Amino acid sequence: MNSAEVKQKAKDIGFELFGIAPIGPFPEAVFYPKWLESGYAGEMRYLERQKAGRMDPQSVLPGARSVIVCAMNYNTNRPLTGYDRLRAWVSRYAWGEDYHETLHEKLEELSRWIEEFSLHRTRTYVDTGPLLERVYAKYAGVGWFGKNTCIMHVFLGCILTDFELPYDTPVPDRCGTCTRCLEACPTGAIIEPYVLDSRKCISYTTIELRGDIPQADRPGIGHHLFGCDICQDVCPWNRKARYSANPAFQPKEGLFWPEIEKLLDFNEDEWRQLIRGTAMKRAKVKGLLRNLMVVAGNSGAPRLLPRLRKFLSHSDEQVRSHAEWAVNRLQDHD
Ligand code: SF4
Ligand code: SF4
DSSP: OOHHHHHHHHHHHTOSEEEEEEOOOOHHHHHHHHHHHTTTTTTOHHHHHTHHHHHOGGGTSTTOOEEEEEEEEOOOSOOSTTOOTTBOEEOGGGSSSOHHHHHHHHHHHHHHHHHHHHOOOEEEESSSSSOOHHHHHHHTTSOOOOTTSOOTTEEEEEEEESOOOOOOOOOOOOOTTOOHHHHHOTTOOEEETTEEOGGGOHHIIIIIOOSOOOGGGHHHHTTEEEOOOHHHHTOHHHHTOOOOOOGGGSOOTTOSSOBHHHHHHOOHHHHHHHHTTSGGGGGHHHHHHHHHHHHHHHSOOGGGHHHHHGGGGOSSHHHHHHHHHHHHHHHHHO
16 A cells, blocks of 8 residues: 555545645644643643643554544635624534534544555544644645634544655645734734634634633624634635535534524524534533623624523523623613
């Protein structure tokens, strides 16, 4: 088996981009512990726990030689138009089937095939294992991470293996003098090029943060119910990106600009139905309700007040306190 056969198999399985990287060390990895020490990971303590594995793949798979990086484009043809203040935003990556599952299945298939025909060992990762996926994507020639710290509109999965394969050429940085993402970030979370303070990022706040959303951060969340795409959507490189026709990544009904009033009327079962099978499960219904209170409070639409007031007696203390904030904010508009 050679690298061309591995790549052909990746293509046959349905990956659109793939490449092979050495396991490092890379200069970017030096940055990672410093980033953690600065507290920029916020409550994402699993990143600290996984530090050793992320820094040294040998500790995960002794004898590891290569990382096979595979990616799928999730950029669907849905322009940003359609916004009005009675609607909320769900990040594009969460519109379709949960990418963890979609990619995991495909990576497992590739992984089993490599093990069977090369007799080498493999470990697969989709955003869950201790690999610095974005660094490997760069060195595998799959994509570069921009000043917004993202690899553009693709889902990444990696296979760590002790199979030594020829490595691809890293992708050069294509940001140049552009600073659009830094300027467009509404919360100043990209504190300098290539450095994200997650604690300020709307994606972190609406998905990872389990506690109360700090009051000072709530207005900046705007209409973002789950995640934020601003720094990706303003990127000139993403404007040129192809659209994916993959049915798995097309928006599930109700997730493209959902109406706030409808969401405020949802019962628990309707919420569960809405997020079933999508990456939104991560925030849980309670977290989404907390976010919804903030989005409704930011809407500037006093007509939401009667619906919002119902949440002042919600069974969950966090939802109640965020509802109180939202009601007070909207009353100021009344
Ligand atoms: S996702 Fe949104 S809040 Fe986070 S860095 Fe990008 S623009 Fe800023
Ligand atoms: S918006 Fe500009 S600076 Fe930001 S990632 Fe894209 S090209 Fe790089």
